[in-house]
Amino acid sequence: MKGKIVIVDYYVGNTNSVYNAVKRLGYNVIISNKRNEIEESDALIMPGVGAFAEAINNINQLDLKPILNDQVLNKKKPVLGICIGMQLMADFSEENGHFEGLGWIPGSVKKIPPQEALLVPHVGWNEITPVFCKEILFSNAVFENPSFYWDHSYYFDCKDEYKAATVEYGSTLSAIIAQENIFGVQFHPEKSQTNGLRLFRSFFNYFNIV
Template sequence: MSNKLNICIVDYGVGNTHSIMNALSYLGYSKVKISSSESEIKSSQAYILPGVGAFDNAAKNLRDRNLDRILGEEVLVKKKPILGICLGMQLLASVSEENGNHEGLNWIPGTVKKIVTQNHLPVPHVGWNDVTVDHSEPIFKRNSNHVNFYFDHSYHFECESKFISSWCDYGIRVTASVQKENIFGVQFHPEKSHISGLKLFRSFFSSI
């Protein structure tokens, strides 16, 4: 059963880890750990890559802790599923233009760029926004096609449409989620999105 999955919330010093842990505990997942330990990561069956803050610092932390290599082996070679949240999703990209040009994990090709709206909406984009789902399987299968999630970001992930599973309108079309094989990312915060976010977590883990 999915509730018995060994889940690792990756700790690299910039994540909203305890809020995610609380949400998963509420859903009944009992084998969840917050860790950067190589042995604990390797013994896990699925991962969440959280993130709050600046891209360059987050990418440096991943590399300084050797987590890019460790996670690369588990996710790219062994094909274990991973869900990046907010900055954690942006780190899946090839490069970010935040504070200069900085390399990401390059797991989903694309570029993280500053939000520049056409109608002078405030940046950062903070608050609830409707999300249009283009591909419901697997992470949106418990949510409707138009669903609310909570966002808090100034940069967005530009990539090919084949990798985009949902989007929202914020003066421009903002990528709300991406997926490629076993790699998933959401720009919004499911742990702050009440029932919609809990449904997303449940859908992700039950698909494993």
């Protein structure tokens, strides 16, 4: 059995789909919000489906923020955020108000700019353009068609130095953000078939979680 992965449970998100994808790769993965299990993990996944406000409120009510900050910011534990899990890493979100995030990567969560004939939410398959960190997220295969599944109305607005990949949807939006041990993907690798599994494996391999 491979390294221990904890999918952080803050009662939103498609945790079971993420669990099944990572389990398929042979990792010892659990869904938990218990302090000792988070501390004993080799890496964390922040899942995401739902509203930013509900997710951050649940994190605060569960008193997870101090634990997560310690593990991610102080202990430098690898963490992968998915969709809302990525957006939670921002300073704040403008979704249905103003809500403070975890503040792990400087930036804010904003509505996808409306444009004529552009459907929001952005749902379906779309290709990304890697900018940097190719050796981390794409180390086990060269993608001829780096397409992933999306379902979002808001995006992570940040400086270019944090954008590991972008996506074109009316304008150029951040698809992957990264800084040291902190990574976030706006799309859903757990719904992206082979490419999604490759991305999970590349991330874990890079951090020597074997």
